[in-house]
Amino acid sequence: MLNNHKSPRQSRARRSQEPEAQAPQPQEAVSSQPVPSQDVPLAELDPVIHAQARLRVMAVLSTLTVGDKITFPALKDILGMTAGNLSVHLRKLEDADYIGVTKTHQGRTPVTFVALTARGRLAFDDYTASLRLLLDSATSGELTAHRDDKGS
Amino acid sequence: MDSHEDGAPVSVAESLRLIEREQAQARRRLVPNLALVYIMWGVAWLVGYGLLFLRFGPGGQVLVPMPAFLPLATLGVLGAAAVVATAVTGCRGSRAVAGPSRVQGAMYGWSWALGFLVLMVLGAKVTPFMPPEYVQLFYAAGSGAVVGLLYSVGGAVFQERYLFMLGVWIIVTDVLGILAGPGWHSLVTALASGLGMILFGLIAWRRQRC
Numbered sequence: 001m002l003n004n005h006k007s008p009r010q011s012r013a014r015r016s017q018e019p020e021a022q023a024p025q026p027q028e029a030v031s032s033q034p035v036p037s038q039d040v041p042l043a044e045l046d047p048v049i050h051a052q053a054r055l056r057v058m059a060v061l062s063t064l065t066v067g068d069k070i071t072f073p074a075l076k077d078i079l080g081m082t083a084g085n086l087s088v089h090l091r092k093l094e095d096a097d098y099i100g101v102t103k104t105h106q107g108r109t110p111v112t113f114v115a116l117t118a119r120g121r122l123a124f125d126d127y128t129a130s131l132r133l134l135l136d137s138a139t140s141g142e143l144t145a146h147r148d149d150k151g152s
Numbered sequence: 153m154d155s156h157e158d159g160a161p162v163s164v165a166e167s168l169r170l171i172e173r174e175q176a177q178a179r180r181r182l183v184p185n186l187a188l189v190y191i192m193w194g195v196a197w198l199v200g201y202g203l204l205f206l207r208f209g210p211g212g213q214v215l216v217p218m219p220a221f222l223p224l225a226t227l228g229v230l231g232a233a234a235v236v237a238t239a240v241t242g243c244r245g246s247r248a249v250a251g252p253s254r255v256q257g258a259m260y261g262w263s264w265a266l267g268f269l270v271l272m273v274l275g276a277k278v279t280p281f282m283p284p285e286y287v288q289l290f291y292a293a294g295s296g297a298v299v300g301l302l303y304s305v306g307g308a309v310f311q312e313r314y315l316f317m318l319g320v321w322i323i324v325t326d327v328l329g330i331l332a333g334p335g336w337h338s339l340v341t342a343l344a345s346g347l348g349m350i351l352f353g354l355i356a357w358r359r360q361r362c
Binding site: 050052055056059060062063064065066067068069070071073074077078079113115128131132134135138 | 164165174175177179247250253
């Protein structure tokens with residue numbers, strides 16, 4: 001019943017960056033069971049992506065076709081964030097090599113484009129896959145706990 | 153300050169919901185909603201070809217008396233409105249994104265112009281030798297072929313199964329209309345192709361809303 005394995009990817013992500021998330025995160029909350037509900041507090045997820053604002057940025061960028069890039073103002077409008085706030089988060093994602101920012105000109109107007117890097121797309125896919133895995137294990141943990149209750 | 157703004161979503165389920173919400177929002181903003189465009193084209197064909205059938209019926213019959221210019225003028229006005237709507241909708245959203253998909257969309261857009269260019273040039277060369285009812289059949293059937301082919305190709309390129317099926321439907325009804333002959337072709341195009349496009353537009357509308 002114990003489920004305390006850690007994937008190397010999650011450990012690497014944790015080493016690479018200080019977790020910023022301030023939400024209460026009981027250690028090993030996910031691995032111990034029975035789990036009270038599907039809403040399991042998250043631990044051990046990629047801390048670069050696992051901040052709401054950056055998760056939203058990554059989710060929007062993930063909808064682009066591979067090779068496509070979106071203008072900064074369009075990204076800002078979709079997310080409803082201020083330019084300053086978005087810039088801060090983009091810099092953090094760029095530092096992690098999850099996104100690429102290119103500055104170019106259309107006529108005389110300077111345009112900034114943002115896109116996921118191959119590494120960023122992989123990290124986002126890994127992140128969502130981990131979420132689904134956690135949700136599945138939480139649900140099956142719940143079922144097992146329920147069965148145990150009935151059995152005793 | 154909202155503590156969620158920079159903090160972590162508190163749960164797995166919430167994170168997944170957030171991702172889905174943002175992705176849906178992004179698609180709504182970046183992928184043009186062509187539902188209205190299909191409905192406008194469907195109405196143009198239903199009304200325009202419907203009037204053509206009533207004024208220039210099979211065997212030259214006038215089923216409903218009306219000025220001879222009215223059917224083509226109606227088709228022209230409704231078609232022009234649909235062309236404008238197509239161009240405006242197609243270009244919106246594409247400005248926000250650069251890369252392969254914009255090039256793909258532009259090539260697809262130009263293919264439409266090229267298809268109709270061939271039809272017009274060929275028509276100008278060959279229709280002077282045709283009886284009037286066959287001139288009308290030539291342009292109507294030719295337009296159906298261009299539209300049907302480009303819809304089915306669009307379905308293949310953009311992996312839209314419904315769009316491919318709409319293209320096939322328009323080609324099949326076009327062929328049946330041609331075989332039935334002048335007059336009947338207008339009726340088949342109005343009802344089968346026109347209503348088919350309206351139905352497709354409504355399906356696309358529902359899928360965008362969901």
